[in-house]
Amino acid sequence: MKKFERFEGVVAPLDRANVDTDLIIPKQFLKSIKRTGFGVNLFDDLRYLDEGEPGQDCSQRPLNPDFVLNQPRYQNAEVLLTRRNFGCGSSREHAPWALEDFGFKVVIAPSFADIFYNNAFKNGLLLITLSEDEVERLFNEVEAKDGYQLDIDLEQQRIITQRGEILEFEVDEFRKHCLLNGLDDIGITLQDEEAIRAFEQKHKAARPWLFRQTA
Amino acid sequence: MSGQTLYDKLWNQHLVKQRDDGTALIYIDRHMLHEVTSPQAFEGLRLANRKPWRLDANLATTDHNVPTTLEERAQGNSGIKDPVSLIQVQTLDDNCVEYGITEFRINDPRQGIVHVVGPEQGATLPGMTVVCGDSHTATHGAFGALAHGIGTSEVEHVLATQCLLTQKMKNMQVRVEGELGLGVTAKDVVLAIIGKIGTASGTGCAIEFAGSAIESLSMEGRMTVCNMAIEAGARVGMIAVDDTTIDYIGNRPYSPTGEQWEAAVADWRNLVSDPDAKFDNVVTLQAEDIEPQVSWGTSPEMVTGISGQVPDPSAAPDETVQRSHTRALEYMGLQPNQKITDIKLDKIFIGSCTNSRIEDLREAAKVAKGKKVADSIMLAMVVPGSGLVKRQAEEEGLDKIFIEAGFEWREPGCSMCLAMNADKLGAGEHCASTSNRNFEGRQGYGGRTHLVSPAMAAAAAIAGYFVDVRSLPANDATHAQEA
Numbered sequence: 001m002k003k004f005e006r007f008e009g010v011v012a013p014l015d016r017a018n019v020d021t022d023l024i025i026p027k028q029f030l031k032s033i034k035r036t037g038f039g040v041n042l043f044d045d046l047r048y049l050d051e052g053e054p055g056q057d058c059s060q061r062p063l064n065p066d067f068v069l070n071q072p073r074y075q076n077a078e079v080l081l082t083r084r085n086f087g088c089g090s091s092r093e094h095a096p097w098a099l100e101d102f103g104f105k106v107v108i109a110p111s112f113a114d115i116f117y118n119n120a121f122k123n124g125l126l127l128i129t130l131s132e133d134e135v136e137r138l139f140n141e142v143e144a145k146d147g148y149q150l151d152i153d154l155e156q157q158r159i160i161t162q163r164g165e166i167l168e169f170e171v172d173e174f175r176k177h178c179l180l181n182g183l184d185d186i187g188i189t190l191q192d193e194e195a196i197r198a199f200e201q202k203h204k205a206a207r208p209w210l211f212r213q214t215a
Numbered sequence: 216m217s218g219q220t221l222y223d224k225l226w227n228q229h230l231v232k233q234r235d236d237g238t239a240l241i242y243i244d245r246h247m248l249h250e251v252t253s254p255q256a257f258e259g260l261r262l263a264n265r266k267p268w269r270l271d272a273n274l275a276t277t278d279h280n281v282p283t284t285l286e287e288r289a290q291g292n293s294g295i296k297d298p299v300s301l302i303q304v305q306t307l308d309d310n311c312v313e314y315g316i317t318e319f320r321i322n323d324p325r326q327g328i329v330h331v332v333g334p335e336q337g338a339t340l341p342g343m344t345v346v347c348g349d350s351h352t353a354t355h356g357a358f359g360a361l362a363h364g365i366g367t368s369e370v371e372h373v374l375a376t377q378c379l380l381t382q383k384m385k386n387m388q389v390r391v392e393g394e395l396g397l398g399v400t401a402k403d404v405v406l407a408i409i410g411k412i413g414t415a416s417g418t419g420c421a422i423e424f425a426g427s428a429i430e431s432l433s434m435e436g437r438m439t440v441c442n443m444a445i446e447a448g449a450r451v452g453m454i455a456v457d458d459t460t461i462d463y464i465g466n467r468p469y470s471p472t473g474e475q476w477e478a479a480v481a482d483w484r485n486l487v488s489d490p491d492a493k494f495d496n497v498v499t500l501q502a503e504d505i506e507p508q509v510s511w512g513t514s515p516e517m518v519t520g521i522s523g524q525v526p527d528p529s530a531a532p533d534e535t536v537q538r539s540h541t542r543a544l545e546y547m548g549l550q551p552n553q554k555i556t557d558i559k560l561d562k563i564f565i566g567s568c569t570n571s572r573i574e575d576l577r578e579a580a581k582v583a584k585g586k587k588v589a590d591s592i593m594l595a596m597v598v599p600g601s602g603l604v605k606r607q608a609e610e611e612g613l614d615k616i617f618i619e620a621g622f623e624w625r626e627p628g629c630s631m632c633l634a635m636n637a638d639k640l641g642a643g644e645h646c647a648s649t650s651n652r653n654f655e656g657r658q659g660y661g662g663r664t665h666l667v668s669p670a671m672a673a674a675a676a677i678a679g680y681f682v683d684v685r686s687l688p689a690n691d692a693t694h695a696q697e698a
């Protein structure tokens with residue numbers, strides 16, 4: 001996992017509550033053996049006018065011109081601004097994979113679904129919870145200005161708007177630590193690498209037959 | 216201090232680190248891999264630039280997606296018609312080559328269902344922690360091992376760290392006491408257990424199966440019982456080590472030899488729950504009460520004895536049960552109070568990680584010997600659990616018995632257990648199946664699965680409907696304790 005660093009990124013507004021994981025990445029794309037490449041199918045049902053299938057060349061598909069991510073001003077967006085209960089539905093990790101693969105590093109909303117919240121942080125995606133009022137204000141600002149950017153500073157737990165306003169946010173200490181240091185579950189376990197090695201030595205000495213290779 | 220359960224002992228022997236938040240790292244001795252749940256785990260390793268921690272702990276085989284007809288198998292991987300299946304199988308092959316993991320490929324004689332292959336090779340040993348990205352991994356617990364089914368992200372975690380991040384479970388014991396009747400098998404025992412305790416009562420528990428009827432089972436039978444722990448809600452099922460366990464393990468390719476064997480056996484003898492061990496929950500069944508079982512619904516707990524009948528939803532104890540029974544009967548196309556012996560079958564499937572070992576095939580062959588599959592049966596298939604099971608069965612002439620009776624004799628794989636390959640039920644078809652799940656659509660869209668033992672499946676194939684194996688002429692009946 002990459003370390004999460006302070007950055008300034010273009011904000012795309014998705015004005016919709018209860019965006020579920022099926023909407024983020026529809027079922028038919030889950031058969032893939034990969035965990036990358038889901039970005040072209042992010043929000044597939046909203047984004048394209050036809051029905052998506054796995055393995056298609058998406059550059060040939062008819063785009064829905066009304067969908068926010070298809071508008072030129074939101075190209076290269078790295079921050080997704082959306083409404084309450086984002087990420088509800090299934091436990092699949094494909095949802096954060098798709099968001100990240102598209103290029104999002106941060107999602108801002110008044111609330112997030114539980115499992116998605118967990119999965120997102122595990123995969124390096126920062127979710128920021130702001131009040132309904134703050135989110136509403138940001139929606140207005142984003143719409144008012146082409147190329148609107150936010151400065152996201154996880155270290156200080158604050159967002160700096162283009163007008164210089166500072167919005168502070170809460171984040172669990174441990175999750176913050178993992179994101180800033182690029183630690184996923186495996187990375188955290190590997191901090192105990194020496195304990196594992198020591199255990200392994202002892203275990204092998206006590207029960208060598210467990211380490212036997214095929215005859 | 217009170218004594219330890221078998222689960223407590225295995226846990227303590229593998230505990231690397233207990234964390235403050237209640238989670239713990241436990242060391243994994245054996246990791247079995249197959250093609251469906253591993254590709255993204257390997258990709259994760261690659262993206263993070265990590266290497267597997269200990270290669271020789273891993274053993275891979277393809278099973279879920281492989282075709283089972285001889286013609287298709289003769290072409291190796293290119294006989295796989297479904298493009299997604301093909302990619303998964305090829306990806307496992309490629310990953311195993313890239314990382315140097317031992318794999319039994321599609322036409323390797325040792326290839327087979329991952330839960331048949333591990334024990335058969337001696338790659339599953341008593342006292343091991345065993346994991347696999349498959350929910351039926353509890354099968355390996357039959358050896359006094361701690362075996363967990365895990366998800367894809369855990370597969371990656373185990374590959375990279377040799378540890379599983381988990382929480383200690385509660386201790387539950389299910390005892391079956393007494394002597395099983397003639398024609399009553401391990402499958403009937405586990406179905407009866409699930410029928411009694413339900414599909415959720417094992418949630419959060421490690422179940423130890425014990426009692427004289429369990430001790431009397433062969434290793435094959437014990438694997439059948441542990442295999443279905445997950446159908447009782449438990450991720451982990453296990454049985455204590457005894458002579459039967461140790462006899463089975465001797466002289467397998469991965470088993471220890473010489474001095475190590477002696478030391479191992481001495482160690483394995485301790486893999487039993489202490490007499491004063493405390494369980495959070497104990498359930499007891501009497502073996503004499505168990506008759507051959509048949510599931511009538513869409514959940515493994517919807518099961519009854521062969522002399523029983525389909526329940527009447529209107530007599531259900533509460534509204535939730537009533538609704539689920541009504542829905543199940545509708546899906547299964549059955550009438551309230553219909554006798555089990557009045558259920559007609561369209562297809563027969565003998566196979567899966569629950570019942571595809573040599574003993575299972577012997578039991579089914581005894582019933583099929585000299586008989587013919589009923590004309591009304593569209594397809595009756597026998598799918599051995601591994602290439603080695605298949606070979607052994609052929610040496611014993613079981614293949615001929617099946618073929619002469621009108622069964623198809625297939626190549627090893629999961630096959631119609633989950634219908635990921637071409638072996639499927641059509642909508643509305645009733646199947647007597649020796650597998651472990653009867654969920655809606657499990658064996659094909661609209662398919663109707665009845666879970667039974669191999670002997671019961673064979674008897675149903677001959678009759679065209681369910682019959683009580685105990686009512687067949689004596690020489691056909693099978694007995695779990697029979698040598």
Ligand code: SF4
Nearest residue numbers: 351567568629632633
């Ligand atoms: S036989 Fe069925 S239950 Fe067993 S591993 Fe294969 S698909 Fe899973």
